Amino acid sequence: MMMDVLIVGAGPTGLTLGIDLARRGVDATVVERTEGLFPGSRGKGIQPRTQEVFEDLGVLDAIRAAGGPYPVRMIWKDGERVGEQPMFEAVEADEGAPYTEPWMVAQWRTQEVLYARLVEAGGKVAFGRELTGLEQDAEGVSARFADGTTVRARYAVAADGGRSAVRRALGVGMTGETVDPSPFLVADVRLKGLDRDHWHAFPGADGTGVALCPLAGTDDFQLSGKLAEGTEPDLSLDGIRKLVAAYTHLDAEDVTELRWASDFRPRAALADRFRVGRVLLAGDAAHVHSPAGGQGLNTSVQDAYNLGWKLGAVLSAGAPDALLDTYEEERRPNAAAMLGLSTGVHRGEVPRGKATVQLGLGYRESSLSEERRAAPAGVQAGDRAPDGRVSGVRLFDAFRGPHWTLLGATTPVAGVHVLPAAPESYGPGVFLVRPDGYVGWVGDSTDGLGAYLARVGLR
Structure with missing residues (x-):
């Protein structure tokens, strides 16, 4: 039996696409390699344009209830508060743009909200399904899984992240550059000794440093750290405690719990193609970037939002298959611009504000315009x-x-x-x-x- 769309990956991209297809009556299944939803806070900023998307998909009220506004950054030096900085340049609201400020929601909460909406809309996620191979022919796509099963779909979408198994199976390359040679880490911790009214920054003299941001809607702080080149991040509780003690006035024991941690080296790279026959790439499978400026999750959600109506039109409304070519035509240039913007924010060349809220993005050069x-x-x-x-x-x-x-x-x-x-x-x-x-x-x-x-x- 052949389904309409197989979506590989139950992150924000795959869940958003699943919701959009479900409300169009498209037979789609999301498959996820792991046994559950992503557990970390990684992509915590919901930009104004994404809030508009979420309003359309029926999840904005839940998203806003799950988070809160961003706090002001507090700069510390030698255990003393030395100044405050707003996180974003103000963007004035008007009738045409009801949301102008990012909303902080831990990524795991965003995914819980999206998953609940997907189930409510009649969609489904199959967890513990690791893709091991993929082939396509004139009629559809065959996907093989680690448990030996195979499924057939008319189209498949790679929403399986920066190390996408689907992208590798297709042989699609990524072109890009290293943004910063230093290792970075991000972790969700619980701690004592800091107020929850500020995003606390502890810069080091050598360009390294850590920041501790209270995660709205939770009892956690998100720790982000830039380490010296050549340092190997220690993601254990003991390692995180030593890092906090080294850069802040807190004691190691003030970090009471480590809930999740990950390390990375910022890179900006773009998939050479977003479509190969009946398979389309979306989200981090199509573009990887620095997290600076909060662009990644938002760009990924909007990939799915662009693709959803086009798949629905081809599968249910008799639109020509060529309509799907406009997905790459529209989204790849936007992703390329996002990579440049994220890199600019990371390097301090572009402020967070009007450039990062994504309200000015569009498709004037598209053949659909x-x-x-x-x-x-x-x-x-x-x-x-x-x-x-x-x-x-x-x-x-x-x-x-x-x-x-x-x-x-x-x-x-x-x-x-x-x-x-x-x-x-x-x-x-x-x-x-x-x-x-x-x-x-x-x-x-x-x-x-x-x-x-x-x-x-x-x-």
């Missing part, structure tokens, strides 16, 4: 569709769901939610908004709209 107005002004094809109100209706409420939305038309269009106007902030025109909240088509009237709708499987 058709701007047909004689004199384009305001929001253009390929732009994120801002929030606003039309006849008392909030646009984000109108957009919510797996459908397309047409603003500025009065004639019904089959399969499309129609509103009679667009907000003045959009400028003049008729705007067709994609299921992922980006403007696909803009015209002075609806002339030519039918041909575009046929391209994406709506006619």
Whole structure:
């Protein structure tokens, strides 16, 4: 029996894609190599654009309840507080952008929320399923697992992280560079002796240092550390205690519990391809990066959000398979830009703020973006569709769901939610908004709209 989509990896990417496909009635299964969800806090920043995505998917209230705002950074030296620094440049909220600040949620909590929503939507995750091989033919993909079983799917998505088994099976390379030669570590700890109102930073004189951030919604702190080149990180409780004692005024015994730890060396690399036949790469399987600036999990979620509606259109709405080519066309340039941004933030060249909230990302150069107005002004094809109100209706409420939305038309269009106007902030025109909240088509009237709708499987 052949399923529609096999999703390899139950991280934020795979779970988001699973939710989006489930609400479209697509038969998809998420398989995960480990026996449970990821246990650490690693990707803890939910950027404003991702909050908009999560609102559409029905999880934003739970996400916000699971976390909290970022605290101000407190700088320490020789056991004394020497100054405060805001973590982010302020971004002013307006009607078009209701969320402008990152929200802190430990990654394990984000994944719990996404998993619960996936199950609620009728999706499923098979844990303890390690992929060992993958082949494809004209009809589908065959995936082999360590337990000797094989499954067939019309399409497969690699959402299995930076060491992706699917990417290796496809022979897709990664091109990139080392961002920083120093070893880094991150750990979730419980400790005493620090307030939970600040992100405590303890810089060393040689560019090394540690920081201890209270994890909103938990009793834990996230420890992040940059070590001297040539140092081998010690991820044991004893090793973490020694590190804290060496860089802070706390005693080793003030670290009362180690809950999770990992080490890494920051690298920025991009998969050479995001699509190979019936297999598509998403999330860290397609791009790895420095965690600075909180871009990785967010970019990964938006990979899934871009891909979900396209897979749904091909599998359920009769759209041509070529629509899936636009996934790489749109997401690979965005991922490349994200790698440069993360590296810039890591090296102190780019501030956290307007550049990192991801509200300005779009697809103006995409073949799916058709701007047909004689004199384009305001929001253009390929732009994120801002929030606003039309006849008392909030646009984000109108957009919510797996459908397309047409603003500025009065004639019904089959399969499309129609509103009679667009907000003045959009400028003049008729705007067709994609299921992922980006403007696909803009015209002075609806002339030519039918041909575009046929391209994406709506006619």
